[in-house]
Amino acid sequence: MAKMNFGGVIEEVMTREEFPLEKAREVLKNETIAVIGYGVQGPGQACNLRDNGFKVIVGQRQGKTYDKAVADGWVPGETLFGIEEACEKATLIMCLLSDAAVMSVWPTMKQYLTAGKTLYFSHGFAITWSDRTGCVPPADIDVILVAPKGSGTSLRTMFLEGRGLNSSYAVYQDASGKALEKTLALGIGIGSGYMFETTFQREATSDLTGERGSLMGAIQGLLLAQYEVLRENGHTPSEAFNETVEELTQSLMPLFAKNGMDWMYANCSTTAQRGALDWMTPFHDAIKPVVEKLYNSVKTGNEAQISIDANSKPDYRVGLEAELKALRESEMWRTGEVVRKLRPENN
Numbered sequence: 001m002a003k004m005n006f007g008g009v010i011e012e013v014m015t016r017e018e019f020p021l022e023k024a025r026e027v028l029k030n031e032t033i034a035v036i037g038y039g040v041q042g043p044g045q046a047c048n049l050r051d052n053g054f055k056v057i058v059g060q061r062q063g064k065t066y067d068k069a070v071a072d073g074w075v076p077g078e079t080l081f082g083i084e085e086a087c088e089k090a091t092l093i094m095c096l097l098s099d100a101a102v103m104s105v106w107p108t109m110k111q112y113l114t115a116g117k118t119l120y121f122s123h124g125f126a127i128t129w130s131d132r133t134g135c136v137p138p139a140d141i142d143v144i145l146v147a148p149k150g151s152g153t154s155l156r157t158m159f160l161e162g163r164g165l166n167s168s169y170a171v172y173q174d175a176s177g178k179a180l181e182k183t184l185a186l187g188i189g190i191g192s193g194y195m196f197e198t199t200f201q202r203e204a205t206s207d208l209t210g211e212r213g214s215l216m217g218a219i220q221g222l223l224l225a226q227y228e229v230l231r232e233n234g235h236t237p238s239e240a241f242n243e244t245v246e247e248l249t250q251s252l253m254p255l256f257a258k259n260g261m262d263w264m265y266a267n268c269s270t271t272a273q274r275g276a277l278d279w280m281t282p283f284h285d286a287i288k289p290v291v292e293k294l295y296n297s298v299k300t301g302n303e304a305q306i307s308i309d310a311n312s313k314p315d316y317r318v319g320l321e322a323e324l325k326a327l328r329e330s331e332m333w334r335t336g337e338v339v340r341k342l343r344p345e346n347n
Helices: 021-027 042-051 064-071 083-089 099-110 152-160 179-189 200-212 217-232 237-259 261-266 270-299 302-312 316-328 331-342
Strands: 002-006 009-015 033-036 056-059 092-095 118-121 142-148 165-173 192-197
Touching (some): 021 179, 042 064, 042 179, 056 083, 092 099, 092 179, 099 302, 142 200, 165 200, 217 237, 302 316
Parallel strands (some): 033 092
Antiparallel strands (some): 009 192
């Protein structure tokens, strides 16, 4: 483990230099890895493991995602099976189903979690709130987690570019005495950049907070609020969108992703500098109580229960599509569609 100083706090992280791919292959050389679910994380993790030389099969029900697996080179009857058959063949089961699907498939999957096997997750939801999900693993198996900090699409794209997506890792249950090395080997195998330790509970709470907060929920709320104020004061859709979204995503984000926000503050105009310094505190003070309320809702299991209840409704998909349609057809994102088409690379 490498000791790194994160703003004055020392953390241990695992890098590819310390845990090379060759070591990962050696640790998992006798494992048959079954990736269960081929939706969000499944394709990236399965394909990266396959390309890195591990013995991988996929378990997926018939349908569009099954067809996608076939298109990605998984062969029915050889490396592509139904969920039950894949679980039976595997020594290491990677459960990459959605949280709702995990709950419905768990009774089927559990019968194949026999002594000595390993159960892997990329999200701590099902185990953290097992009192609500019913997902309680047997005591004689390893239960581990590697959670890439990004989408499965990003994991695969960065892998193909020779880069890595950072991941957290955790061991929930170590029946074999070798759970940690298997966890780290899988993290390297799926294409992680560096890995930092967490717990199932910390991963689940930080993940739900992040996606409801700065990763999606809060960012949409902030962008829409600014866009609406500009439009209400006579600015055109194009001007409002460019000043709110396009400049942020196309110009500034790549820069502060590379160099940090402190660099951005030091390298903008004096007018922008003064305004940013003056207004960051009012925004922080207004937003932090909302984030604290959000975190408490996550930590107490309220957000998990909301998700479980919503996903359990028979008409859930109909309601979800209506909400997504409203977002897609809002003026701000219809404007965004036009602006994207006008980018030079599209002309």
